[in-house]
Amino acid sequence: MARQLMKGNVAIAEAALRAGLEAYFGYPITPQTELLEYLAQRMPELGRVFLQAESEIAAINMVYGAACAGARTMTSSSGPGMSLMQEGLSYIAGSDIPAVVVDVMRGGPGLGNIQPSQSDYFQVTRSAGHGDYHPIVLAPGSVQEAVDLTVLAFDLADHYRHLVILAADGLIGQMMEPCELPPMRPLPSSKPDYALTGAKDRPARRIASLYLKPEDGEAHNRKIQARLAQIRESEQRSVEHFTEDADFLVIGYGSAGRIAYSAVEAARAQGLRAGLFRPISLYPFPDIRLSQLLAQVEGCLVVEMNAGQMLEDVRLAAGHDLPVAFYGRMGGMVPTTEDVLSALKSAYSEFVAESAPVVGKVKG
Amino acid sequence: MSPIPMVPPAMEPVYQHPLALADVHTTYCPGCTHGIAHRLIAEAIDELGLRERAILVAPVGCAVFSYEYFNMDGCEAPHGRAPAMATGIKRCQPDQIVMTYQGDGDLASIGIGEAIHAASRAEPITIIFVNNAIYGMTGGQMAPTTLAGQKTTSSPAGRAIPIPGQPLHISELLAGLPGSAYVVRRSLHDAANIRKAKKAIVTALKVQMAGLGFSLVELLSSCPTNWGMTPPQALDWIKTNMLPIYPVGDYKIVEAAKQL
The missing domain is CATH 3.40.50.970 (Thiamin diphosphate (ThDP)-binding fold, Pyr/PP domains)
Known part of the structure; x- marks a missing residue:
């Protein structure tokens, strides 16, 4: 058709x-x-x-x-x-x-x-x-x-x-x-x-x-x-992008997941090894696949159009050791790609070891 | 089912267990008129041959288990929502006979919106509305139909009109809507009135079968337990106290229904 x-x-x-x-x-x-x-x-x-x-x-x-x-x-x-x-x-x-x-x-x-x-x-x-x-x-x-x-x-x-x-x-x-x-x-x-x-x-x-x-x-x-x-x-369902070599994962569903995709794409263009995980089934929360991905990254960012609700499910999947950052807009506000990219870069530099700034480091 | 006793050919059974009434023990208190109402419905269903196409929607309240007490398909609605549920069933199966059985707390209080709109849509369902002027299952609280001055556990000094207002007259209210085809009030306090109640239930079901619109039979009923009376005293209380406030009568019978 x-x-x-x-x-x-x-x-x-x-x-x-x-x-x-x-x-x-x-x-x-x-x-x-x-x-x-x-x-x-x-x-x-x-x-x-x-x-x-x-x-x-x-x-x-x-x-x-x-x-x-x-x-x-x-x-x-x-x-x-x-x-x-x-x-x-x-x-x-x-x-x-x-x-x-x-x-x-x-x-x-x-x-x-x-x-x-x-x-x-x-x-x-x-x-x-x-x-x-x-x-x-x-x-x-x-x-x-x-x-x-x-x-x-x-x-x-x-x-x-x-x-x-x-x-x-x-x-x-x-x-x-x-x-x-x-x-x-x-x-x-x-x-x-x-x-x-x-x-x-x-x-x-x-x-x-x-x-x-x-x-x-x-x-x-x-x-x-x-x-x-x-x-x-x-019945766990999800889609993912750029996850194969990712050392940082962005997680978002629905429109927020779609905006996050653009942000991850932009981050990739800037050399950041970010990946995107977009849950399709919110219940059952796709924690089997998410746990596998979280095991391979050094941190993650949850993006939602709320104050952090799926965030709790991600934290359960992440356990105690993996840092989880959050970016959310509330009350009908929709985040822009730039908003999410900025949150992504900030969390990335904080959580991913290799991305630590080299300036100021003294050799030997 | 109870085995129907063998009757010699020359004799005719004049009283037996209706097929539409399940042979089970009920949760109703001794002396309560729910049993009479159930029997009348079952007899009406049997006489009209509707058992195999009838679906009963039970309320929340004393009759919450009524879907178990009839030998026909049934379901149990959230409190007050039986007319909406019945609407969903009827719209999907217009040829089936859909009834709700609701008490005064269920229909007159929390579910009055659903009842009014079902009547307003001329929804071809039949409501059996059991009015005993009190909440039975939760232990005798004031209902919208509780009489002025009537003592209940939530109006211990008697219903004081300035606070909860006047008793609500459901039959009069629903009869005023263009969608209602048959709205009558009957009483279960004595044999003559019980016979009239049975006839009204049969007619209400015929109104539905003929697709004439919304039908409701209000049954004035007793609650000996929560009224604090013996069953005979309770029946007398209906006659003495309820009938003057809730007169039995035909509040709405459309012309076509008069021919049934």
Whole structure:
């Protein structure tokens, strides 16, 4: 299929319906609204379900209902709306059913603003609701990647019967880039075996997250944790550049990872052996590969559009010995390549032994 | 299921366990009217032949386990969100029959937004709204439907109107929305009223089957445990104290529903 110029939010919406989205429920919030608007047009054209809910709380519970009915279902939002969805997300996670949520992240906390940010990293990776679980979280760094990861999000949700969040920062949602869309998939001809379709010729089915006896509650939690262990083992995703001979690593995801790429490229041109590691899956955090890379470098720099959230995951992967520097912008500010390059050079000169200034050193 | 006893050919069973009602012990207190409400729903489902296409959305509250008490597909919603969940189910399967079962804390307090918007959208779902004027499961706190002066654990001196305001009348409120097709209030305090309640549940389900819009049956119910009464005293309390404030009646029946 030919590449076409598309806005991130629209590309995600089109990719979702091509991946088999059967029912969308959402509520307007900047910077994701084009996603809802686009599906308002396209879903009815295809004879599929589109409903603008009265709130994000209702939207996520409509998604919960649609997922119980066995439909491929999705909602989308941004920070304040994601906060309202926490309860529903937790119930979905506690019911072992699949759903996809797109979070086009904006500046926070509170009403914050509508500028791009990555301030929801904690919220989406840690649990996105009460209780012991993590959603699978995917972070695109381009419109094309947003398209590809949207399709992957539905496949992972179905495969694991698990909640998947596409965490796109506002830049990805709002920018226009050429991208190639996936082919239109046919919708499934049958419903999954957990779907509430009416107890015809089979025993009644129940979907709930309620376990009154603590023994049952723990057994259910163990099941979720076993699934998460498998997800951690099988679903770590990342891309890397210039890492082969790197003695310093820059780590960033989404738009920050992309800006960091330009900074690393510029550093290379200046003779610094810097590499870039860009996590694609924020949960599971790609610590298997990151730990290998961190073992070969003398220091690293984490770049985020927040006050340092993934930073904690990098520190866990780095252990006590490796120095970890951080450069972040907050409240909707987007770092420039020059900002990141400057932070990179400063950390590089501090951490990488060979780069220590020779001026002033006395021989012999 | 309980085996249905063999009946000699000349005799006709007049009372048996409804197929739609699961043969399980419930978590309800003795003397509470949830059991009656469940039985009426199950009988209605059986009579209309809906068991194999019905999906029940349970609330948070005493009826939290109600999805276990019916022999049909069911799920359990977050507190107050059953109408939104039911909307998701119904929109994906318009031919199935989708019901919610909600108490007054669930529907009238935390979930009133979802209930109003489901009615406003003329969502073709059926809500069984159990109004016993108190929070049961958490141990007897004041609900939006608690009567003026009624003592609860969170209004120990009695509901003082200047503080939490007047009791909320859900049937009257939802009947005022253009999307509602059938909104009635019935009571479970005596046999005659129970029969009327059953008939209303059947009609509400027929309204959904006919695609006429949103339907709700409010059932005035007792909570002997949290009201601090014996079951008979509690039934009498419905009659004496609740009925004057929450009169039984037909608050909205669209023309097409009158033909059902």
